[in-house]
Amino acid sequence: MTLRDLKAGESARIDTVGGEGALRQHFLDMGLIPGAEATVVKFAPLGDPMELRIHGYELTLRLDDADRIEITGLDKSREGASASGAELPAGSGTGAGGHTRAGAENAGRGRRPRAPHPALGESYAAGGKGKERTPAFPEDHIYSFALVGNQNSGKTTLFNRLTGANQHVGNFPGVTVDRKDGVIIGQKNTLITDLPGIYSMSPYSSEELVSRNFVLDEKPDAIINIVDATNIERNLYLTMQLLEMERPVVIALNMMDELTGNHGSVDINRMEKMLGAPVVPISAAKNQGVDELIKHAVNVAKYQIKPEKQDFCSEEDHGGALHRCIHSVSYLIEDHAKRADLPLRFAACKVIEGDQRILAKLAFEENEAAMLENVTAQMEAERGLDRSAAIADMRFDYIGKVCDACVTKPAESREHARSGKIDRILTGKYTAIPIFVLVMALVFYLTFNVIGLWLQDLFDLGIHALADLTDHAMTAAGISRVLHDLIINGIFEGVGSVLSFLPIVVTMFFFLSLLEDSGYIARVAFFMDKLLRRIGLSGRSIVPMLIGFGCTVPAVMSTRTLPSERDRRMTILLTPFMSCTAKLPIYAFFVSAFFPGRGGLIMTGLYLLGIITGILIAFLYKKTLFQGEAVPFVMELPNYRLPSPRSTVQLMWEKAKDFLHKAFSVILIATIVVWFLQSFDIRFHLVQNSADSMMAMIAGVIAPVFAPLGLGDWRVCTALISGFMAKESVVSTLEVLFDAEGGVAAVLSPAAAGAMLIFSLLYTPCVAAIASIRRELGGKWAAGVVLWQCVIAWIAAFVFHAAAGLL
Known part of the structure; x- marks a missing residue:
């Protein structure tokens, strides 16, 4: 039998762990060692992956990986005890490696009397x-x-x-x-x-x-x-x-x-x-x-008081084979460890495990490597376990002794019991994915149509009131027309219009923070794994992608949690297709100008389009740049917790601060530059018509490229260029170049406005996101992302515009 053959609630003892290299070592480090007892808790709604209970905690594992682990089934009475959903109290179960725990006298007695903790200097x-x-x-x-x-x-x-x-x-x-x-x-x-x-x-x-x-x-x-x-x-x-x-x-x-x-x-x-x-x-x-x-x-x-206990193996354990091996290897490598500045005991264990990074640092000669191999092979023969499993078993064995002597566990924590009840619904076979869709739809609806929209209108009133007050004060003071125009028609129209979208951005991050802090996002990774694997990714990739709905920069950084370089690169390249909150001002601007009353529907459609495009591109990547299978899905599912008000408010403040910083730095500079270029000609004369300005000349060069999309107006092209610095700059630029939203509606048709929304959704991320991609993948990949996404955006917008024209 293998672990894959077990059903929910059944238990078994692990006999052998298959696989090789870092993956197998990871399985062993997570507690999947010969002799350990594992119980299947549940399967994901689509049947894969599975969740196991081992060493008192829950671990997810794909069925393909579970098939590599050979087991011996336990008797039915034992299965019933293990499947009850409660952790066994310390002293009544089996410890690490399946060895019977000492200290059975503690079973059933409840809480062990706790000795007072030593004061400073008495430990x-x-x-x-x-x-x-x-x-x-x-x-x-x-x-x-x-x-x-x-x-x-x-x-x-x-x-x-x-x-x-x-x-x-x-x-x-x-x-x-x-x-x-x-x-x-x-x-x-x-x-x-x-x-x-x-x-x-x-x-x-x-x-x-x-x-x-x-x-x-x-x-x-x-x-x-x-x-x-x-x-x-x-x-x-x-x-x-x-x-x-x-x-x-x-x-x-x-x-x-x-x-x-x-x-x-x-x-x-x-x-x-x-x-x-x-x-x-x-x-x-x-x-x-x-x-x-x-x-x-x-x-x-x-x-510099160092730990006194480092020798966790014993001559009495399993004949002392591993004990002798570790001490023999320590003696043989002592000079190498000192030269490489590595801790001796740590280095010895890593040599036995075959850790390639540590072996490279120690730099053994051929005869030394052969001697160490012989010592390790002898231990394997005597111990009856391979080298990595023997080291892992030694550690878990001693941990079991520590827990038996020192820890009294509860039968089951309230948090764990509560999480189990919630999971029956949120990760249920028929309820998980529909609930996820409803949750995200509710988040979008509340953000764009209710809470965020109400706060935005309130914020907008305040900005316009401040603009009118400033306008009257400057007029009364007789400020020059150029400076007056810069502040009112440049800064207030540009930066002020972007600031009015701050409530929507903060509201979106508020809901994302609730989902993250509660533990729900980890469950989404669990039940989405099988779907994501079809496009060549692990379920863990869902976390960066969900973060990408907030901001691409932290989403790219969070891919460092992915264990595979292949998965990491592929996820980074797909993350920009998830519509970040910086694009919300663009959507809201064009929806209000062209499609009033349909904001929630259109914005939800844009988000879905970004996801669908990402999926199609992922299929392309899987067949070309990133052939092969996604890495195993090995992950702990945390208990559900009530989101911390402090953490939620803190995240909202951080994102608001980032938004304000961007508004008063990048967007302010972009707004002033755009105002200057559209207010003066090449001889630096103030123009009466912005069509005679420097900006019109510059944008006119690329306008033919956007003409097939219905976006050939130089002002629209200018806005898209400014969006490379910060997506919010698209709106601020349009506000500067057009007197009002009606001006945009007079230039663009509804079909062109739709093409503008699609192009803004899919074209190159902002310069900060590109910088983070460059930091993670290198300059060539970053440049490729810019060009590749512009091409995809142009094709998608062209198809939409042509189809809308026919209809």
Whole structure:
């Protein structure tokens, strides 16, 4: 049997894990190891992928990948216990690797009495009470800290608490895709870095590589390892590897309020002794225990107190084969590890696993490599497991011992039970996709026809009132006609018209933030995976694409969470087809001028057109540039959470601030340049008719290219050119060049207006988006995107204009 053969609610023991390379290592690091027990929770609405429960947490897996994992089915009574939907209390289930947990006497007793946490300087790893130490650095040294943890463990929330920063916090894996730096509040000469989420020190995606390289190469003075207390068994796998880094480590048990609220507990003192490093219970969301965490982190950094426990294997475990192998390899590579500046224990484990990046750094000679291979092969023969599985089993085995001795889990958390009930509807076989369509349609309707529209009208009244007041004041003061015209007909008409769309942009981001923070977007990735795979992508690509409806720049950056370079490149090239909020002013401007009362219908149609075009282009890419299959869909589904008001307001403020910054920088400059070029001729004489201006001459050169689309007017061409700097500039330019919306309606037909909307939807992204694509893929790809999307936009607009003309 393979894992694919199981039905929902059935359990099995894993026998072998197939595959090879980084993918297989990723499966092992996620807990899919021989001997572990897995239970099928559910299948996606389209039958693929599946969700498993293993090591007390849920993991998604495609059926094709599940088919590589051979299993032994468990008896029906066991299946019934596992399928009940509740996690087994600590001490009554099986631990990592399927070994029976010790400490069965704790089963059924409820919460284990919790010992008080040691005060500063009394923790086991700090060397004991009263021991005097000498600071390892001079007084003016800037202490560096790395904040490291699994995805969705609360790193960014803790980072905001420690630094007072306002980084956005989301409830889906991969919110942080780049490192962020800040100073710890109240601690001078400190610098803490928030790193992307990482499951192990065997990176599977580019953002995980950022985290590992930072820890290995930057060598922070201390590591703050944030661990989800509601999912300790899964999170400690990374902790085990961080303790091998030969850097001071403090373990922050986050979300302790959720654990204790569900009658769970942790023996902090015993966990400290077993791990050999300080353990601090905290709740970053509620700002509990953070001050103590800071004290411990500064203390271990100042005195360079390194973990005492690194040897997690034992001579008694499985005959001691792996124990002897690790120590033999450590002895053989000691000089190489020192020369490469790598932690010895970490390097030894990576050599055994066959990590190619670490092997390249160690640079063994041929005879040394052969000797190490022989030692590892001998271990495999004695242990009965391959090298990677043996290392993963060792870590999970020790984690099981720690959890048995220190952790009392609740039967099932309220958050998990609530999520299960919600998922029956939101990820149901017949309800998931219809609900998703309805949710997005409701978001668009409320944004464009109700909340956003009402706020826009209110904002517009304020801008016009301010413009009239300024106009009268300047007239009364006798300000020169040129300056008066620049401010009123240039800046107020251009920048002011764009500012009136700020409420729509903020409203759209408000709803996207709710979907993200609640955990719903992660579910969308789960049930959309099978559909996206048909166009050559993974379900995880849906996250950048949904972000793309807000802004292309963060959407392109978020593709770093994708583990495959092929998927990442393809997703980046498709993301600009998702209509960003910067295009909303264009849509609203032309809808109000040509199609009043039909805004919601037309804008929804434009969004659908962008999606359909993206799908068609994806099929083309799959057959040409990006042949092959999408990478496996391996992902945790977080529990549903109520969106944080603070996080939602923060995201809205950030986007509003970005919009205002753009309005008073790029768009302001573009507006002034456009006003100047359309107000003066080549001899710098003020013109009475803008058709005699410099702008008319410049735009007239490219006007024939747009004539077949019905967009041959030089003013429309000018607006499209300005849109390359910022899409909002299209509207500001049209406001400057036309006296009123009626002026545009007098020049363009409804068919041409439709072609303008389609061209604006599909043509090149703004310069900021192109810069982000260049940063991720290189200059050639960025230039290709500009040309390729202009060609696609021209063809689509031409087809529409021709068809509309016939009708």
